[in-house]
Amino acid sequence: MDDATVEQSAKYKEFILQFLDKFKAGIGLLAMVIVMSFLSDRFLTLPNMLNIFRQVSIMGIMAVGMTMVIIAQGIDLSVGSILALSGAVTAGMMAGDTSIALAVLVGLAVGTGLGLFNGLLISKAKLPDFIVTLAMMSIARGLALVYTGGRPISGFDPAFRWIGGGRIGMVPIPAIIFAIILVIGYLVLNKTTFGRYIYAVGGNQKAARLAGINTDRIKIMVYAISGLLSAVSGVILISRLNSAQPTAGVAYELDVIAMVVLGGTSLIGGKGTIGGTLIGALIIGVLNNSLNLLGVASFYQEVAKGLVILVAVLLDSLQHRD
Amino acid sequence: MAEKLLEMKNISKSFPGVQALSEVDFNVDKGEVHALVGENGAGKSTLMKVLTGIHPDYEKGQIFYKGREVRFKSPAEAQKAGLAIIHQELELIPELTVAENVFLGREPGRGWINRKKLKAEAKKIFEELGIEININKKIKHLTIGKQQMVEIAKAISQDAEVIAMDEPTSSLSQQEVELLFALIRDLKEEGIAIIYISHHLEEIFEICDRVTVLRDGFKVKEQAVSEVDRDEIVRQMVGRDVEDRFPDINAEDNQAVFEVKNLTVPDLITDVSFEVKKGEIFGLAGLMGAGRSEIARAIYGVYKNRTGDIYLEGSKLNIKSPGDAIDRGIYYLTENRKDEGLIPELSVGKNISLSILDQLTVVKNVISRRKEKSVVREYISKLDVRTPGPWQLVKNLSGGNQQKVILGRILSTNPKLIIMDEPTRGIDVGAKHEIYKLMQELAAEGVAIIFISSELPEILNLTSRVGIIYKGRLQGIIPGSEATQEKVMNLATGGSS
Numbered sequence: 153m154d155d156a157t158v159e160q161s162a163k164y165k166e167f168i169l170q171f172l173d174k175f176k177a178g179i180g181l182l183a184m185v186i187v188m189s190f191l192s193d194r195f196l197t198l199p200n201m202l203n204i205f206r207q208v209s210i211m212g213i214m215a216v217g218m219t220m221v222i223i224a225q226g227i228d229l230s231v232g233s234i235l236a237l238s239g240a241v242t243a244g245m246m247a248g249d250t251s252i253a254l255a256v257l258v259g260l261a262v263g264t265g266l267g268l269f270n271g272l273l274i275s276k277a278k279l280p281d282f283i284v285t286l287a288m289m290s291i292a293r294g295l296a297l298v299y300t301g302g303r304p305i306s307g308f309d310p311a312f313r314w315i316g317g318g319r320i321g322m323v324p325i326p327a328i329i330f331a332i333i334l335v336i337g338y339l340v341l342n343k344t345t346f347g348r349y350i351y352a353v354g355g356n357q358k359a360a361r362l363a364g365i366n367t368d369r370i371k372i373m374v375y376a377i378s379g380l381l382s383a384v385s386g387v388i389l390i391s392r393l394n395s396a397q398p399t400a401g402v403a404y405e406l407d408v409i410a411m412v413v414l415g416g417t418s419l420i421g422g423k424g425t426i427g428g429t430l431i432g433a434l435i436i437g438v439l440n441n442s443l444n445l446l447g448v449a450s451f452y453q454e455v456a457k458g459l460v461i462l463v464a465v466l467l468d469s470l471q472h473r474d
Numbered sequence: 475m476a477e478k479l480l481e482m483k484n485i486s487k488s489f490p491g492v493q494a495l496s497e498v499d500f501n502v503d504k505g506e507v508h509a510l511v512g513e514n515g516a517g518k519s520t521l522m523k524v525l526t527g528i529h530p531d532y533e534k535g536q537i538f539y540k541g542r543e544v545r546f547k548s549p550a551e552a553q554k555a556g557l558a559i560i561h562q563e564l565e566l567i568p569e570l571t572v573a574e575n576v577f578l579g580r581e582p583g584r585g586w587i588n589r590k591k592l593k594a595e596a597k598k599i600f601e602e603l604g605i606e607i608n609i610n611k612k613i614k615h616l617t618i619g620k621q622q623m624v625e626i627a628k629a630i631s632q633d634a635e636v637i638a639m640d641e642p643t644s645s646l647s648q649q650e651v652e653l654l655f656a657l658i659r660d661l662k663e664e665g666i667a668i669i670y671i672s673h674h675l676e677e678i679f680e681i682c683d684r685v686t687v688l689r690d691g692f693k694v695k696e697q698a699v700s701e702v703d704r705d706e707i708v709r710q711m712v713g714r715d716v717e718d719r720f721p722d723i724n725a726e727d728n729q730a731v732f733e734v735k736n737l738t739v740p741d742l743i744t745d746v747s748f749e750v751k752k753g754e755i756f757g758l759a760g761l762m763g764a765g766r767s768e769i770a771r772a773i774y775g776v777y778k779n780r781t782g783d784i785y786l787e788g789s790k791l792n793i794k795s796p797g798d799a800i801d802r803g804i805y806y807l808t809e810n811r812k813d814e815g816l817i818p819e820l821s822v823g824k825n826i827s828l829s830i831l832d833q834l835t836v837v838k839n840v841i842s843r844r845k846e847k848s849v850v851r852e853y854i855s856k857l858d859v860r861t862p863g864p865w866q867l868v869k870n871l872s873g874g875n876q877q878k879v880i881l882g883r884i885l886s887t888n889p890k891l892i893i894m895d896e897p898t899r900g901i902d903v904g905a906k907h908e909i910y911k912l913m914q915e916l917a918a919e920g921v922a923i924i925f926i927s928s929e930l931p932e933i934l935n936l937t938s939r940v941g942i943i944y945k946g947r948l949q950g951i952i953p954g955s956e957a958t959q960e961k962v963m964n965l966a967t968g969g970s971s
Contacts, residue, residue: 344839344840345831345839345841348824348828348831348841349831351824352817352820352824352828355817355819355820356813356818358813358814359808359814360828361795362774362814362815363828363829364795364796364797364799364800364829365797365828366797422817422818
């Protein structure tokens with residue numbers, strides 16, 4: 153080989169490596185789908201695909217908010233508890249004969265308010281995000297137990313149950329809501345000044361501030377959005393289950409963060425995409441679905457999920473080692 | 475003939491879209507100080523990274539060390555063989571003491587650290603090097619100059635035979651520079667070779683034996699320092715002649731456009747008052763830590779507990795945050811490009827448009843790609859930012875080009891007053907001159923500039939008046955025509971005019 157071809161092949165190698173780097177989560181997902189389609193007849197069918205999308209929609213919606221939080225170099229551990237409290241409040245109000253619309257709005261307001269409170273403590277009082285949201289995780293969970301007296305609130309109007317259980321054509325409503333939120337999340341991050349500022353704040357907060365960005369406001373808003381989307385998931389969940397459980401959403405934050413990280417969003421901040429998060433969510437969804445179809449006991453499913461996360465992060469760090 | 479210690483032959487290294495090094499030769503003899511100079515992006519840092527195993531994947535070339543071919547795969551491996559590099563951004567742990575840093579990862583004792591031995595050995599090293607230092611002090615309490623000494627001591631304690639120093643004097647006071655040079659001469663006596671990377675050409679004539687010039691990834695020439703002069707090196711670096719002196723700007727008759735009165739921030743600055751005229755370049759000089767940057771930051775709305783009044787074009791400003799300052803036409807260029815200026819993971823374009831993004835919209839809050847693109851294009855070409863394209867991540871550019879990106883961000887806001895804090899720190903002669911020229915052009919357009927610098931020659935060359943800061947106070951203002959290095963230094967060290 154002469155120098156030119158050496159150079160040429162080096163360039164191809166570079167290109168392929170960059171391609172693999174950018175789409176490795178997608179490639180991983182594709183590989184899982186291909187393997188599963190051979191292992192089970194029921195896997196690659198439209199109903200099952202829609203089923204997977206519906207199953208991941210509740211956590212996926214939260215993952216959209218979490219993506220913004222993590223890009224802004226934060227973390228939100230309180231999402232599962234906010235989901236439970238918002239759901240409980242919505243259920244409680246409906247049980248007290250409030251209209252569905254108002255009950256849902258109040259539920260969403262509760263989630264947004266708690267997120268706002270997280271954001272204020274983190275940005276204005278300069279407390280560590282990990283601690284603030286860990287505290288909120290406990291506070292919101294406690295409030296959900298207090299509000300419900302520790303008992304589920306069950307039995308909703310069929311109109312309300314349509315949100316979590318209904319379909320348009322073949323497509324489940326939660327999946328549609330998830331898709332809409334994905335699109336909005338994508339547009340916000342890529343097309344708006346607010347989205348750009350999220351990347352700037354997460355990439356270098358000091359520089360963003362000196363460039364004139366109100367960094368506190370950006371941080372407060374991402375936590376508020378995370379709270380709002382947790383509440384949205386809360387409403388969908390109680391509608392689907394026809395019951396608001398004060399213990400709903402325990403440990404959801406871990407799966408939600410896993411979806412975001414599997415999608416390539418960096419925990420260091422400043423980097424990440426909604427498309428990645430969708431793939432991350434689908435990886436978790438396909439994994440759970442596959443293990444179910446293959447009849448793997450649920451305890452092992454947890455182990456498998458942990459291993460997938462480790463492998464993904466390991467691949468990422470191997471690649472970026474200097 | 476001196477003994478050849480290190481020889482790099484035909485080194486080529488490329489990054490996506492950039493040929494960083496093209497068949498570069500570089501060699502170092504035992505006991506010599508060999509300068510490596512070139513503009514930003516010329517390939518100096520890359521060459522050093524190839525040498526010390528940070529970039530083991532160079533495409534072509536060989537490295538011979540002590541006559542043996544080597545290819546270090548990591549900095550640790552290079553370190554072990556006796557090659558140390560001292561980066562511009564020091565790599566010490568601020569919360570640990572001097573002694574702990576020197577022996578980091580090699581602490582004496584098994585499992586438990588033998589603190590007595592640690593301290594004794596650290597003390598011995600500094601004594602041998604003739605450096606006065608309290609080895610029990612935490613790094614964060616030391617000056618940058620002292621921190622650098624610790625880095626050097628650390629390298630020596632690991633039996634380094636070649637030490638590469640990247641811009642070692644960029645943050646040092648004159649006195650600290652003298653100490654560093656004395657230390658370098660001692661090291662030389664002991665046969666240690668130094669690779670000296672610097673933009674300060676005077677230093678090269680003071681301390682170096684040979685100089686290798688790089689330009690655009692090619693080696694231009696290697697020569698004995700005694701065989702060239704400054705102008706010749708500059709010519710080799712930039713490939714053309716550059717003008718060193720600047721015509722004085724006549725802003726004396728202009729109106730004051732900016733004024734601060736009794737600016738005070740508790741514990742940092744006290745009662746500072748001055749004015750800047752339209753089209754004037756006003757210098758702020760002083761020793762490291764005197765409070766120059768703090769004055770700039772106070773004006774820019776960084777401190778919540780600031781008192782005193784700020785006027786721009788006659789009206790009093792209520793500046794509570796940098797965002798307020800920018801809206802009113804004041805912009806601060808930080809001295810700390812990497813930590814406070816760049817958003818490394820964003821592209822060149824997105825870094826440029828950051829401060830006026832809210833004006834580049836289709837409807838409120840929605841970015842107009844077309845408007846953003848045109849602004850980005852305008853400033854990339856206006857400032858001659860050398861980048862493969864606006865999409866390139868800003869972290870992949872050289873220091874000088876990164877600085878231009880931030881200047882583009884600043885200029886896009888059409889400021890009336892720009893405070894430039896060490897705008898030429900750590901960038902090469904060519905880019906420096908471009909920045910000087912830009913400052914002149916801005917002043918000619920009527921922009922007022924406050925120019926903070928530790929390099930007296932550039933302050934004296936460019937400014938029409940110099941304010942000197944000492945311990946957070948304005949010690950005096952000298953008109954440019956009367957300003958000399960001696961006068962400025964006298965005030966900067968607490969003397970009176």
